[in-house]
Amino acid sequence: xxxxxxxxxxxxxxxxxxxxxxxxxxxxxxxxxxxxxxxxxxxxxxxxxxxxxxxxxxxxxxxxxxxxxxxxxxxxxxxxxxxxxxxxxxxxxxxxxxxxxxxxxxxxxxxxxxxxxxxxxxxxxxxxxxxxxxxxxxxxxxxxxxxxxxxxxxxxxxxxxxxxxxxxxxxxxxxxxxxxxxxxxxxxxxxxxxxxxxxxxxxxxxxxxxxxxxxxxxxxxxxxxxxxxxxxxxxxxxxxxxxxxxxxxxxxxxxxxxxxxxxxxxxxxxxxxxxxxxxxxxxxxxxxxxxxxxxxxxxxxxxxxx
Ligand code: PSU
Ligand code: MN
Numbered sequence: 001x002x003x004x005x006x007x008x009x010x011x012x013x014x015x016x017x018x019x020x021x022x023x024x025x026x027x028x029x030x031x032x033x034x035x036x037x038x039x040x041x042x043x044x045x046x047x048x049x050x051x052x053x054x055x056x057x058x059x060x061x062x063x064x065x066x067x068x069x070x071x072x073x074x075x076x077x078x079x080x081x082x083x084x085x086x087x088x089x090x091x092x093x094x095x096x097x098x099x100x101x102x103x104x105x106x107x108x109x110x111x112x113x114x115x116x117x118x119x120x121x122x123x124x125x126x127x128x129x130x131x132x133x134x135x136x137x138x139x140x141x142x143x144x145x146x147x148x149x150x151x152x153x154x155x156x157x158x159x160x161x162x163x164x165x166x167x168x169x170x171x172x173x174x175x176x177x178x179x180x181x182x183x184x185x186x187x188x189x190x191x192x193x194x195x196x197x198x199x200x201x202x203x204x205x206x207x208x209x210x211x212x213x214x215x216x217x218x219x220x221x222x223x224x225x226x227x228x229x230x231x232x233x234x235x236x237x238x239x240x241x242x243x244x245x246x247x248x249x250x251x252x253x254x255x256x257x258x259x260x261x262x263x264x265x266x267x268x269x270x271x272x273x274x275x276x277x278x279x280x281x282x283x284x285x286x287x288x289x290x291x292x293x294x295x296x297x298x299x300x301x302x303x304x305x306x
């Protein structure tokens with residue numbers, strides 16, 4: 001399918017037209033979230049996990065000024081190789097990137113936007129952006145939260161990293177009316193570990209219940225998305241005694257170097273990975289697979305309700 005700005009890959013367009021399950025996947029995680037070649041390998045495997053669980057994957061990106069819902073293997077490889085050279089595209093970048101015919105890596109924000117344009121309802125990622133520690137002076141609050149407040153896509157993530165102020169992130173989501181759901185848990189997960197010390201609003205135990213919740217929100221015409229915190233499986237969870245000091249050190253270095261704005265999150269992600277000697281990357285990959293599985297199963301249940 002083609003329109004003025006958006007290209008929906010044939011397989012994805014067919015699935016959407018036939019009310020079959022589709023799961024959106026983001027591309028910043030490929031270009032900025034992981035190193036090459038693990039990023040390409042993971043991106044392709046995540047698509048396979050979505051397929052194995054009965055849904056069609058649609059990795060979302062901007063290529064040559066076109067919004068893409070669904071990438072080819074070649075395009076995923078291209079994205080992974082170019083890595084952080086590709087501009088990280090948030091909401092404010094989208095028009096400029098398209099007007100200039102450039103490439104853009106889609107964050108949670110722009111993946112939600114493009115998924116919604118393409119009528120995709122469920123999106124799986126690793127972690128979302130949020131309110132940064134020290135935001136009371138820097139005002140660094142991810143546009144992801146604003147998008148969750150406004151765009152009706154369900155985002156399945158493993159919570160957020162404590163590179164953020166998780167408590168303030170949840171406060172912000174509450175203010176903006178975003179339901180925060182725990183998949184099989186009352187605890188909001190902290191990405192590398194299953195518990196952040198904060199509670200979710202509601203616990204849900206099955207993909208069918210997630211699908212029903214999403215449908216109810218849409219039927220009620222409520223604006224905004226739903227955030228699902230799906231904890232990292234125990235066997236891949238990290239030792240808080242290792243990950244927490246690494247995060248603290250990464251933040252201290254970030255502040256000392258005066259890194260600001262959109263560079264902050266990619267810097268922190270890379271630093272944490274460096275400080276944990278690759279262990280954090282393994283956990284990161286596994287939790288993305290786990291989110292893709294839950295998202296695909298939810299999309300399957302959702303297609304039964306449509
Ligand atoms: N947090 C992670 N992994 C990620 C990101 C955040 O644990 O890959 C990426 C996502 O694409 C997210 C973006 O949408 O960073 C948020 O960036 P910022 O904090 O600049 O809004
Ligand atoms: Mn920011």
